[in-house]
Amino acid sequence: QQPVQSPQAVILREGEDAVINCSSSKALYSVHWYRQKHGEAPVFLMILLKGGEQKGHEKISASFNEKKQQSSLYLTASQLSYSGTYFCGTEKLGGGADGLTFGKGTHLIIQP
Amino acid sequence: NAGVTQTPKFRVLKTGQSMTLLCAQDMNHEYMYWYRQDPGMGLRLIHYSVGEGTTAKGEVPDGYNVSRLKKQNFLLGLESAAPSQTSVYFCASSPTPGGAQETQYFGPGTRLLVL
Numbered sequence: 435q436q437p438v439q440s441p442q443a444v445i446l447r448e449g450e451d452a453v454i455n456c457s458s459s460k461a462l463y464s465v466h467w468y469r470q471k472h473g474e475a476p477v478f479l480m481i482l483l484k485g486g487e488q489k490g491h492e493k494i495s496a497s498f499n500e501k502k503q504q505s506s507l508y509l510t511a512s513q514l515s516y517s518g519t520y521f522c523g524t525e526k527l528g529g530g531a532d533g534l535t536f537g538k539g540t541h542l543i544i545q546p
Numbered sequence: 547n548a549g550v551t552q553t554p555k556f557r558v559l560k561t562g563q564s565m566t567l568l569c570a571q572d573m574n575h576e577y578m579y580w581y582r583q584d585p586g587m588g589l590r591l592i593h594y595s596v597g598e599g600t601t602a603k604g605e606v607p608d609g610y611n612v613s614r615l616k617k618q619n620f621l622l623g624l625e626s627a628a629p630s631q632t633s634v635y636f637c638a639s640s641p642t643p644g645g646a647q648e649t650q651y652f653g654p655g656t657r658l659l660v661l
Contacts, residue, residue: 436588466649475636475652476589481571490559521588533579533640533650545600 435459435522438502439537446512446544454507454540465498465505466534477511478520479507510544515538517544547572550605550653552637558659559627567622568638577640578620579604579650580612589597589636595620627660634658 437458444452456465464483468476482498482505491495498505506507509516519541523534550571559565577599577607581589591604593612601612609631611623620639624631634657638650 475654478649478651481649493595523589532591532594532602533577535579535591538586 435537437537438542439520439522441540443541444543446542448514448544448546449511450508452512452542453483454509454542456505456507456524456537458503458524458526459525460503460524462498462500462520462524464504464525464528465496466525467496467505467534468521468523469508469518470519470521472540479530497501512542512544514544517542549573550637550639550651552635552653553654554567554656555654556657558661559624560661561628563656564623564625565625565627567635567637567658568617568621568625569622569639569653571620571637571639571653572618573639573641573651573652574617575639575651577616578614579638580610580620580622581636581638582606582631583636583655584633592622592635627658629660631632632658632660 437456438456466481467479470476487498493510496507520538521536521539523536553568579594580592583589590606595614597602598617613621634655636655637653640650
């Protein structure tokens with residue numbers, strides 16, 4: 435079952451902040467975040483493991499609440515280059531060779 | 547390293563025609579995956595492979611077949627194309643099935659239009 439991402443789309447002005455959420459009905463082992471530009475392949479951003487992990491990547495960071503089976507991606511002081519579609523991919527607890535299950539994506543548009 | 551490559555990049559088929567999409571990776575990864583991406587649907591797993599000579603069904607396998615005769619290559623076949631198979635197809639590979647240390651690496655995609 436696909437994780438649920440929210441919001442579906444968000445429009446920001448350059449310099450504003452955004453939060454993208456990813457929620458699963460299954461117990462999770464890890465959450466992977468990707469960004470995809472139009473017409474390109476998804477590009478890996480970061481992995482979060484169970485245990486309340488938080489990570490940062492320049493002005494993009496994320497958290498993982500294993501009890502709630504939720505992850506959030508934080509984009510601060512957004513730049514034009516942050517525009518794209520963000521996907522979370524989840525790995526369920528207990529694993530499985532089929533790897534990740536992806537959400538439907540969140541479209542992020544940054545305006546000057 | 548080229549990473550993950552896909553051929554062709556774009557193809558137009560008529561209903562009922564067949565074709566094979568090729569995915570190649572030079573990272574010596576054990577796991578390989580085929581996804582399709584449709585507007586508003588995200589990435590959905592078609593088939594995957596956990597090693598040379600193995601394949602397994604994913605979420606949306608109907609109408610597709612796959613083969614992994616060599617570790618570095620993963621082929622996706624459409625025996626009789628249908629308009630519902632119009633999509634963007636992504637191949638991905640990973641050294642592990644997911645999780646702790648490694649993620650999946652994606653190819654550039656193949657855009658398929660079935661008329």
